[in-house]
Amino acid sequence: MTQTFDVILSGGTLVNQDGAGLRDVGLRAGKIAGIGDLSRASAGERIDCRGLHVLPGVIDTQVHFREPGAPHKEDLESGSRGAVLGGVVGVFDMPNTKPLTTGEAELADKVARARGRMHCDFAFWVGGTHENARHLGELERLPGAAGVKVFMGSSTGSLLIADDAGIAEVLSHTRRRAAFHSEDEERLNERKPLRVAGDPSSHPVWRDVETALRSTQRLMRIAREKRALVHVLHVTTEEEIALLAEYKDIASVETTPHHLTMEASDYARLGTLAQMNPPVREARHREGIWRGVAEGVVDILGSDHAPHTLEEKAKPYPESPSGMTGVQTLVPLLLDHVNAGRLTLQRFVDLTSAGPARLFGIAGKGRAAVGYDADLTIVDMKRRETIKNSWIASRVGWTPYDGKEVTGWPVGAFVRGVKVMWEGELVTPAQGAPIRFHAAL
Numbered sequence: 001m002t003q004t005f006d007v008i009l010s011g012g013t014l015v016n017q018d019g020a021g022l023r024d025v026g027l028r029a030g031k032i033a034g035i036g037d038l039s040r041a042s043a044g045e046r047i048d049c050r051g052l053h054v055l056p057g058v059i060d061t062q063v064h065f066r067e068p069g070a071p072h073k074e075d076l077e078s079g080s081r082g083a084v085l086g087g088v089v090g091v092f093d094m095p096n097t098k099p100l101t102t103g104e105a106e107l108a109d110k111v112a113r114a115r116g117r118m119h120c121d122f123a124f125w126v127g128g129t130h131e132n133a134r135h136l137g138e139l140e141r142l143p144g145a146a147g148v149k150v151f152m153g154s155s156t157g158s159l160l161i162a163d164d165a166g167i168a169e170v171l172s173h174t175r176r177r178a179a180f181h182s183e184d185e186e187r188l189n190e191r192k193p194l195r196v197a198g199d200p201s202s203h204p205v206w207r208d209v210e211t212a213l214r215s216t217q218r219l220m221r222i223a224r225e226k227r228a229l230v231h232v233l234h235v236t237t238e239e240e241i242a243l244l245a246e247y248k249d250i251a252s253v254e255t256t257p258h259h260l261t262m263e264a265s266d267y268a269r270l271g272t273l274a275q276m277n278p279p280v281r282e283a284r285h286r287e288g289i290w291r292g293v294a295e296g297v298v299d300i301l302g303s304d305h306a307p308h309t310l311e312e313k314a315k316p317y318p319e320s321p322s323g324m325t326g327v328q329t330l331v332p333l334l335l336d337h338v339n340a341g342r343l344t345l346q347r348f349v350d351l352t353s354a355g356p357a358r359l360f361g362i363a364g365k366g367r368a369a370v371g372y373d374a375d376l377t378i379v380d381m382k383r384r385e386t387i388k389n390s391w392i393a394s395r396v397g398w399t400p401y402d403g404k405e406v407t408g409w410p411v412g413a414f415v416r417g418v419k420v421m422w423e424g425e426l427v428t429p430a431q432g433a434p435i436r437f438h439a440a441l
Contacts, residue, residue, distance in 0.1 A: 003041040005033060006417060012049030012378065015349050016056060016368040025054055027374040030417040035370060047419075049378060052411060053345065056353035056368045057089035057375025061146070061360065062179075062233060062254065062302030063327050065091075067113060069098025073307045074395050076110075079327065080118035080432060082305075082393035084421045086328035087377040087410025089120045090356075090365060090435055092146040092302075095127030096159055102127045103135075104142060111144040111434055118432030119420055120413075121365075121375070125149035125179065129158045133169040140176045144434040147176045147231075147360060152215050153183030154207070154277045154322075160185065164222060171228035177252065177359060179231040182240075183207060183278055184215040200317040201267035204279040209237045212278055216240050220247050231359065234259065234304050236278040238288020245297045252299040252359050255289050257326060257333040260342075262286070262400070272313045272320040273400045276304065279322075293343060293351075300355040303330045307396040325394045329387060329401055335379060335408025345381070361438040378412035385409045391424075 005026035014023040014035065026034030026041060034041065065079035076093075083091055093110070095101035101110060101124055110124045123146035126139045136148050150170055151159050161167055162185035170178065188211055196202035216232060220243065223230045231252045232244060236259050244253050258276065263283040266274050274280050292298040306323030313320055334352070338345050357366025364373045387401045413421040420428045 003034060003038065005038070005041060005043040006045070007419070008038050008041060008043040008046045009049045009054055009376070009378070010038065010046055012052045012054040014054045014368055015345055020346065025368065025376070027414070027417045030374055032368060032370050032372050032374050051380070051382070053379050053381055054368065055349055055377045055379060056366055057414065058087055058331055058352045058377045059090040059356040059362070059365065060088045060303050060305070060327050060330060061092040061300060061356050062094065063091045063305040064094045064096065064307070064323070066307065067097065068109070072395065073309060076114050077117045077119070077430065078393060078395045079305065080120045080122070080430070081426065082328040084119045084413045084415070084426070085393055085424065087331040087379065087413050088327055089375045089377060089413050089415045089420070090122070091120055091327065092123050092125055095125045095149055100127050100159055101125065102129055102132050102158070104139065107139070107142055107145060114432060115434070116432070117430050119426065119430045120415055121432050121435050123435040127159045128161060128170045128178065130161060130166050131158060133166070134173055136170060137173045137175060140174060148174050148178040150178060151181045152219065153185040153188050153211070154181065162186065164218060167219065167222050168226060171223060171226040171230070174228060176361070177229040177231050179233055180219055181234070182212060182215040182219055182232050184211050184218070187211045187214060195318045197318070198316045200272045200275050200320065201264065203275050203317070204264055204281045207277065207279050209239055209281070212237050213239045213243065216243060220251060223250050233302065234278055235289065235292070235298070236281055237285050238291070241288050241292035241297050245295070248297070253292065253297055254300050254302045255292070255298050256302060256304045257330050258304070258324065259286060259289055260293070260337065261333055270400050272317055273324060273398070275317065275320060275322050276306065276324055277322040290342060293347070298351070299359060301330065301334065301351045303327045307394045309396050310398055325392060325396060325399050328392055328394070329399055331377065331379065331410045332385065332387060332406045332408060333401065335381065336406035339381065339407040363436040363438050365435065374414055374417035376414040377410060379408060380411050381408050383407070383409040383411070
């Protein structure tokens with residue numbers, strides 16, 4: 001009997017748990033339904049993928065899409081549009097919106113705003129606070145919740161938990177893996193006088209290595225005491241990589257494309273456009289993070305997409321805000337690193353698909369396998385392109401990589417079997433849905 005599919009991706013190189021090889025992929029009812037030689041099968045649409053690589057859909061577990069609260073910078077529609085144009089088909093959005101995402105009502109509001117408006121699938125981090133700590137075990141299990149996110153430094157208002165007792169209280173109630181922005185608030189406050197007005201290159205002097213290392217050391221001690229799983233976001237120092245290698249039983253590690261690509265000398269060229277928290281540092285730290293990638297200490301990549309307008313960024317340092325766009329450039333930058341020999345394509349897949357699914361218990365995503373959601377990122381590993389501000393879909397319309405030539409480019413994106421992007425164009429109206437998770441403990 002002839003097999004029938006909704007879509008067949010034919011002739012491409014599939015990269016999955018079985019390695020990389022020429023395989024057709026058949027999609028039916030939103031799922032991957034067949035892998036292999038499907039030349040005799042029938043389909044509503046057959047897409048020629050000869051010369052292309054078909055990857056499990058890329059998932060970005062750290063974005064700031066600014067809704068609600070700052071729609072002049074970004075909203076859920078524009079942020080997700082940039083995501084799929086860049087080959088990203090799932091995102092976890094951060095809780096520092098206005099109002100903060102710290103309760104059931106705020107989470108439900110975000111899910112309602114996102115459903116049918118976002119172009120990719122989504123989940124939302126719940127912010128951990130002193131006030132909601134005892135409720136986090138229930139909040140992290142709610143539909144659409146990615147888990148709990150805690151700021152140990154560099155935040156404002158009630159999302160900041162700077163004290164050990166507060167961190168311990170949070171980890172007494174979480175059962176899923178909680179994510180942490182790890183910088184020591186006390187040291188940040190002590191070192192504020194080291195900021196040089198008008199000189200963003202003093203940003204990593206203020207937010208120095210010890211600020212990050214001290215916080216991460218504290219977090220490891222408390223997590224060990226509480227027997228809790230933690231996730232350290234945007235690690236930026238080679239010292240933290242060495243430390244976290246000793247805690248792989250309880251701690252997972254994220255780094256960003258920015259910290260793998262940029263270094264402190266870029267402040268001279270980019271000024272405040274390179275300003276982010278934790279900061280871009282000296283080249284030795286970039287190389288230390290790459291060693292962490294090569295040795296398996298780094299578990300996943302997240303873009304930390306955090307847009308601000310050029311007008312806001314033009315304020316003199318330190319009045320200028322920290323953050324840059326990133327969700328749309330994640331795939332091109334890392335494919336360029338693959339072509340440069342810094343990592344393999346299969347390692348890229350693990351960092352951006354299988355890794356997020358494994359760490360956070362994502363159900364039905366993260367693998368290009370029969371029975372899984374038909375979330376796929378199709379890339380041309382040979383295509384040379386120049387990243388330009390005009391390509392960026394974010395409301396702020398800029399990237400620190402404007403003018404950067406890369407080899408490797410996303411040409412297609414499928415979300416649950418629906419072709420949402422092809423050759424740089426959105427081809428299907430937004431129909432994003434909440435990411436599902438395996439039953440929480």
